Amino acid sequence: KILPLTVGDMKVMSIGFLLENHNDAIIWRGPLKAGVIGQFLTDVNWGELDYLIVDAPxxxxxxxxxxxxQLKGSKSALIVTTxxxxxxxDVxxxxxxxxxxxxxIAGIVENMSGFVCPSCSCQTAIFNSGGGEKTAAEFNVRFLGKIPIEPAIGTSCDTGMPYVYAHSNTQTAKILTQIVAQLVDICGPAENTGKTAA
Structure with missing residues (x-):
């Protein structure tokens, strides 16, 4: 069995972890991609999970x-856009x-929705806003929220500390927590569903 990387209560696996050189390009055709995905689903020692979240391109x-x-059981898709x-x-x-x-479809989340200034915490719209919300309304899909560009998220990723733990009092952390709470309501409690989000 392949052992995933553990960060807090989360278990993480990536093709990048298995490369001898992290700068190597991955040039794979469909059947090889499907085989690796299947291997990650069956050969990684996930143990007991509340939810399995797969980040797809x-x-x-x-x-x-x-x-x-390849996934068994009930599945939900969270669509993240800009x-x-x-x-x-694409959405x-x-x-x-x-x-x-x-x-x-559990819902749509709009990422990079405005920029949070690290000095004054003011939010500025860098791109057009509302594209995710508009598309959700057009297709009658739940809109779960807007996540701003927050420099501290990048810092947290680099240090391996989950952003919502390191910056729990920020508005962005509250937004992320609210989105997760909605997803749990939609997908159901982990002990009852065994759902997978992709």
């Missing part, structure tokens, strides 16, 4: 298709992709 390619085909219209085009495709596969 944007769009409707081999990765999300393999994930949904405010620009060009991103909304529309992802929504139709999930509906064709019969996968429940």
């Amino acid at each position: 944007p769009g409707t390619g081999d990765e999300p298709l393999s994930i949904f085909q 405010p620009q219209e060009v991103a909304a085009a 529309r495709k992802s929504i139709n992709f999930c509906r064709q596969l019969g996968v429940e």
Whole structure:
């Protein structure tokens, strides 16, 4: 069995962890991608999990298709987008992709929605705003919230400390906590569902 990296209560696995050189490019065709995804689902020692969250690349390619085909049990998709219209085009495709596969869409989250100044905590709209919310309304999908660009999130990722622990009193941490609370309500308590979010 492959042992995942553990951070707090979270277990994490990435193809990048298995590369001899972290600068190597991964150039794989569909069948090889599907095989590695299957290996991660069956050969990683996940132990007991509340939820399994799979971060897939944007769009409707081999990765999300393999994930949904290989995962057993109930599944939900959380679609994360940015405010620009060009991103909304991918969201529309992802929504139709999930509906064709019969996968429940838990909701849409708009990432990079404004910038939080580290000095004064004021928020400035860098991109057009509202693209995620507009698309959610267009397709009758839940809109779960907007996450601003927050420099401290990058710092937390670099240090390995979850942002919501290190900066629990910030507005962004409260937004993230509210989004997670909504997802738990939608997907159900972990002990009752065994759901997987992709």
